[in-house]
Amino acid sequence: xxxxxxxxxxxxxxxxxxHHRTPSYVKGKRGRVERVFGRxxxxxxxxxxxxxxxxxxxxxxxxxxxxxWPSVRRNGSDTACVDIFEHWLEAE
Amino acid sequence: MSDHDHDHDHDHxxxxxxxxxxxxxxxxxxxxxELLVEKGLVRREDVRRSIDRLVSRSPADGARLVARAWxxxxxxxxxxxxxxxxxxxxxxxxxxxxxxxxxxxxxxVHHMVVCTLCSCYPRALLGPPPDWxxxxxxxxxxxxxxxxxxxxxxxxxxxxxxxxxxDSTADVRYLVLPRRPEGSEGLGEEELAxxxxxxxMIGVAQPAAPAPA
Numbered sequence: 001x002x003x004x005x006x007x008x009x010x011x012x013x014x015x016x017x018x019h020h021r022t023p024s025y026v027k028g029k030r031g032r033v034e035r036v037f038g039r040x041x042x043x044x045x046x047x048x049x050x051x052x053x054x055x056x057x058x059x060x061x062x063x064x065x066x067x068x069w070p071s072v073r074r075n076g077s078d079t080a081c082v083d084i085f086e087h088w089l090e091a092e
Numbered sequence: 093m094s095d096h097d098h099d100h101d102h103d104h105x106x107x108x109x110x111x112x113x114x115x116x117x118x119x120x121x122x123x124x125x126e127l128l129v130e131k132g133l134v135r136r137e138d139v140r141r142s143i144d145r146l147v148s149r150s151p152a153d154g155a156r157l158v159a160r161a162w163x164x165x166x167x168x169x170x171x172x173x174x175x176x177x178x179x180x181x182x183x184x185x186x187x188x189x190x191x192x193x194x195x196x197x198x199x200x201v202h203h204m205v206v207c208t209l210c211s212c213y214p215r216a217l218l219g220p221p222p223d224w225x226x227x228x229x230x231x232x233x234x235x236x237x238x239x240x241x242x243x244x245x246x247x248x249x250x251x252x253x254x255x256x257x258x259d260s261t262a263d264v265r266y267l268v269l270p271r272r273p274e275g276s277e278g279l280g281e282e283e284l285a286x287x288x289x290x291x292x293m294i295g296v297a298q299p300a301a302p303a304p305a
Contacts, residue, residue, distance in 0.1 A: 021261045022261070043262070078256070080235050
């Protein structure tokens with residue numbers, strides 16, 4: 001499954017033992033793919049000396065601040081953009 | 093007592109080799125380096141060279157990119173499309189990251205950069221990150237309360253400005269192209285570059301104002 005710019009996605013809410021690059025504050029949150037960066041080796045295995053294969057597609061995903069921090073002061077249009085690997089994303 | 097029972101006086105004074113005051117992270121790094129050298133995996137010379145290379149970089153390189161983009165709209169387009177390639181045009185090395193992205197601050201959108209997981213930063217173009225960038229309070233609050241953080245940096249944005257926080261969680265590095273200061277119209281590229289501060293390229297400040305004519 002590969003996403004494209006504009007696609008709505010949700011970040012998997014699963015736990016992960018060990019090194020991973022998906023911050024907990026976006027887990028389970030809905031966002032939008034802004035850009036596809038291409039394929040990169042997977043840091044979850046590379047961190048332990050492996051080759052990081054198979055490569056994972058990396059996406060620039062934007063999240064409305066309302067979705068992430070409902071109680072914090074903000075402007076309605078504020079966003080946080082986080083780079084997330086494909087195996088952490090689900091179609092929304 | 094053992095055969096270590098000898099006099100420690102010798103011909104030069106120095107602080108104890110192992111200081112009780114050494115921060116834990118520094119002690120850990122030193123212990124790792126000792127082990128790696130002992131096992132023949134790295135050479136001290138390579139470590140020293142890498143440190144030299146890291147600390148030799150400064151925000152001046154990033155500032156050259158910004159100043160060029162301010163005076164040359166075509167270059168700005170190329171910078172926003174592919175910052176690595178644009179840096180190469182100016183013979184600048186943008187570092188090992190395969191993708192470097194420049195984002196433009198405008199009247200309506202303000203970008204700021206953080207790495208909530210560690211301290212990812214465009215070091216090749218900006219030099220080593222400031223301590224606050226690596227601190228837990230900045231890393232957590234930049235995403236959860238960006239307006240509050242920007243205010244603490246002295247940056248007051250108009251209410252209708254959209255704030256986009258960029259969290260550098262993977263292989264991509266981000267550089268902010270700040271807004272060109274008012275009153276800088278007559279300045280040349282070098283003078284403009286001198287207004288471009290490190291913090292303005294992280295997105296927590298505006299560039300310096302030009303000196304009054």
